[in-house]
Amino acid sequence: MNSALARGMARKAGLPWPAPLRRHRPGDPLVPGTVLVLGGGAAAGAAEEILRGWGVEVRRNSGGAGPLGAIVLALDALRAPADLSAPALATGQALRQLVPGGRVVAYLRGEAGDAGDPVRAAARRGAEGFLRSLARELRGGATANGIVLGGETLCADAPSAVAALRFLLSGRSAYVDGQLVRVDTTAGTLPVDWELPLQGKVAVVTGAARGIGAAIARTLRRDGASVVGVDVPAAGEALAAVASQVGGTALQLDIVRPDAGQAILAHARERHGRLDIVVHNAGITRDRLLANMDRSRWESVVAVNLESQLRMNATFFDAGLQGLRIVSLASTSGIAGNRGQTNYAASKAGVMGMVGASAAAAAALGGGINAVAPGFIETDMTAAVPLATRAAARLLMPSLMQGGLPVDVAEAVGFLAWDAAAGINGQTLRVCGQSLVGA
Ligand code: NAD
Numbered sequence: 001m002n003s004a005l006a007r008g009m010a011r012k013a014g015l016p017w018p019a020p021l022r023r024h025r026p027g028d029p030l031v032p033g034t035v036l037v038l039g040g041g042a043a044a045g046a047a048e049e050i051l052r053g054w055g056v057e058v059r060r061n062s063g064g065a066g067p068l069g070a071i072v073l074a075l076d077a078l079r080a081p082a083d084l085s086a087p088a089l090a091t092g093q094a095l096r097q098l099v100p101g102g103r104v105v106a107y108l109r110g111e112a113g114d115a116g117d118p119v120r121a122a123a124r125r126g127a128e129g130f131l132r133s134l135a136r137e138l139r140g141g142a143t144a145n146g147i148v149l150g151g152e153t154l155c156a157d158a159p160s161a162v163a164a165l166r167f168l169l170s171g172r173s174a175y176v177d178g179q180l181v182r183v184d185t186t187a188g189t190l191p192v193d194w195e196l197p198l199q200g201k202v203a204v205v206t207g208a209a210r211g212i213g214a215a216i217a218r219t220l221r222r223d224g225a226s227v228v229g230v231d232v233p234a235a236g237e238a239l240a241a242v243a244s245q246v247g248g249t250a251l252q253l254d255i256v257r258p259d260a261g262q263a264i265l266a267h268a269r270e271r272h273g274r275l276d277i278v279v280h281n282a283g284i285t286r287d288r289l290l291a292n293m294d295r296s297r298w299e300s301v302v303a304v305n306l307e308s309q310l311r312m313n314a315t316f317f318d319a320g321l322q323g324l325r326i327v328s329l330a331s332t333s334g335i336a337g338n339r340g341q342t343n344y345a346a347s348k349a350g351v352m353g354m355v356g357a358s359a360a361a362a363a364a365l366g367g368g369i370n371a372v373a374p375g376f377i378e379t380d381m382t383a384a385v386p387l388a389t390r391a392a393a394r395l396l397m398p399s400l401m402q403g404g405l406p407v408d409v410a411e412a413v414g415f416l417a418w419d420a421a422a423g424i425n426g427q428t429l430r431v432c433g434q435s436l437v438g439a
Contacts, residue, residue, distance in 0.1 A: 018394065018402035019141040022101030024171035024411060026195055026222070031169050032099050033069030034059050039087040041074035043107035043149070046156035050165065054194075062090040068097040070169055073106040076149055076156070078123040088130055100140030105168045106131050107161075110150045110182065128180065135178035135434050136399050143168075143177040143400075143434075150184035159188030160423030166194060167415045175408035177399055178434035181424060187363070188422035197418045199224035202272040204264050206255050207282030209235035211379060212329070214242045215406035216279055219414050221246035226272050230255065230264065231282070255282050255308040261315025275321055277417045280309045280328040280351075287340040298343045305347035310354060313369070317361050324367040327416045328355055329409075332375045332432050348373070352428045359426025368425040370416045375432025378403035400433040 022032065034057045037048050044060075051058050051072070059068075071094055073087055091104065098104070108127050128146070135144035147164045149156065156165070160183040167173050168181070191197040203220045207213035208229030217227045227248035231239040236252050243250035251267045253260055268275035283305045286297035309328060316324055333341050334348025355371045362369040376393060394401045412431045415421060 018400060019100060019139070021141045021174040021400065021402070021408075022171045023174045023407065028171060030054055030166070031056060031069035031103065032101055033057075033067050035070045035072055035169075036060075036062065036064075036068050036094055036097075037072045037074070038062055038090050038094070039074030039076075039107075040083075041076035041078075041107060041109075043076045043156035044072075044074035047072045047074065047107070047165065050157065050162055054166075062094055066097065067099045068094060068102060069099055070103040070105065071095075071098065072165075073104065074156075075127045076107040076109045078109070078120070078127055080119050081123045081126050083123055084126055084130060091134070095138075098138070098142055100142065101171075102138075102140070102142040103169050103173075104131075104134060104138070104142070104144035105165060106144070106146045107156055108146045108148045108180065109152070110148050131180075132178045132434075138399055141174070141400060143173065145173065145176060145178065146180040148180050148182040150182055154183060154186065158183055158186045158423055159190050159420050160185075162190060163188065163415070163418055163420035164424070172411040172415060174411070175400065175404035175431050175433050176412060176429065177432075179430050181429065182427055183423045184425060185363075185423040187366075187368075188418075188420045190420050191418065196224035197420065198277070198414065201225040201276040201417070202228070202268055202274050203277035203279065203417065204228045204230060204251075204268060204275065205279045205281055206230040208242050209238040210242075212374070212377065212406045212409050213279075213281040215410040216281055216413050217242055217246050217248065219407060219410035220277070220279075220417065221248065223414055225277065225417075228264070228268055228272065255312065256303050258311065260308060261312035264312065265315065265319060265321075275316075276323065276325065278312070278316060278324065278326045279413055279417070280312070280326065281413075282308075283329055283347075285341065285344050287344065289340055290342045293343065301343040302347050302350070305344070306350040306354070309351065313354075313358060317358075317365065320365060322366055323419070324362065324365060325417045325419075325421070326355075326358075326362065326367070326369040327413045328369070328371045329413075330371040330373040330428055332373050332430060332435060335373060335428075335430070355428065356426045363425055366422070368416075368422055370421075370424060370426065371428040372409060372412045372416065373428050373430045373432065374404065374409045375430065375435040376403040377409060378405060397433040397435050402433065404431055404433055
């Protein structure tokens with residue numbers, strides 16, 4: 001696939017060919033060059049200060065020359081649609097200087113306070129449309145995302161806004177594109193060491209024996225957490241291998257069991273002394289067109305992907321685990337729907353409903369609950385798909401032109417598990433390379 005011959009053939013056939021994505025490697029600089037800060041909102045000054053504190057070179061003048069690692073755009077003070085034109089056009093001028101793997105991160109203001117102010121609401125929503133379209137125009141593995149500052153007073157220096165800026169600028173967000181991260185409160189604590197944001201934490205990952213779950217276990221470990229891997233007894237050997245690789249422990253458990261939550265809690269406390277992070281990753285598909293769907297396919301998918309999580313969360317909340325951060329795996333199928341996946345989409349949309357409605361209970365304990373919705377993730381399985389089919393699938397990801405990797409999902413899960421992400425709650429973050437599928 002990566003040979004010069006295959007690349008040449010794809011070019012001739014007019015098929016898309018993906019640029020390599022800039023992914024996180026410990027020790028790499030946060031951004032691959034100078035950051036240009038544009039826009040008139042208060043977030044511009046705050047971002048400049050935060051970036052300089054991280055040792056990043058910052059420029060405020062859009063007329064300057066030289067390559068740019070990122071553009072940070074403060075659109076948090078828009079009052080009317082006309083306010084968007086100057087920063088949007090200045091961004092357009094600067095795009096030519098954005099390096100491959102570069103980032104555009106915009107600060108937006110939430111629309112919560114806009115009832116009765118259609119002019120301001122139009123400006124704010126307009127900025128969203130602008131940003132999502134800009135993301136589709138970027139090339140060379142560059143991405144554009146937004147940080148939505150909730151309410152009228154939340155500032156860019158709120159811990160979760162700082163954490164979101166860090167995540168979105170970094171290689172950790174390689175496959176997050178055209179998305180908005182909403183920060184609602186000033187909750188959260190910044191890590192002492194940004195390379196080890198999960199230092200001292202104990203994390204449980206279900207479905208850790210392979211695929212995305214194994215990638216999550218490795219990523220959480222890399223970032224400092226002790227990891228408990230959970231999977232069904234039938235996957236015991238693979239689970240033990242992952243657990244040993246990450247220096248963690250393995251718990252063979254079918255999460256559908258009514259006492260799964262208690263079993264996880266008991267294991268984490270006995271072997272690691274505490275439980276700080278739960279990643280509900282285990283999931284199954286049993287695809288069939290609805291006309292051919294049988295009860296067992298329907299009920300098993302809902303039982304594993306959704307009902308088990310509801311039950312386990314109830315156990316964790318009842319136990320009063322302080323600061324617990326929960327991250328659930330949803331799917332873009334649950335947002336857009338997918339032929340042959342009525343059961344799966346119902347379970348994954350259900351996960352998004354669940355996290356939204358559980359946010360208050362999690363926050364009451366000083367924690368949070370969010371979901372990550374992966375799109376097309378390239379695994380060993382998809383690598384076997386013929387070149388032309390893969391190239392066609394890439395047309396659905398018109399900006400990045402490739403599927404994501406399990407590690408891309410793992411990085412987003414890791415970010416939402418940071419203490420610094422405590423002001424982000426009840427949300428679903430898509431990791432989909434701005435796939436055309438879904439909202
Ligand atoms: P996978 O099938 O490779 O791995 C899932 C793991 O969960 C397996 O190890 C399996 O044994 C385990 N598991 C299943 N049922 C279990 C149970 N009852 N108790 C304990 N463990 C159980 O799947 P994956 O592709 O790595 O997907 C991981 C998650 O991401 C799933 O929730 C999936 O729905 C979601 N997702 C995946 C994609 C993708 O493209 N792969 C896209 C969107 C969402």
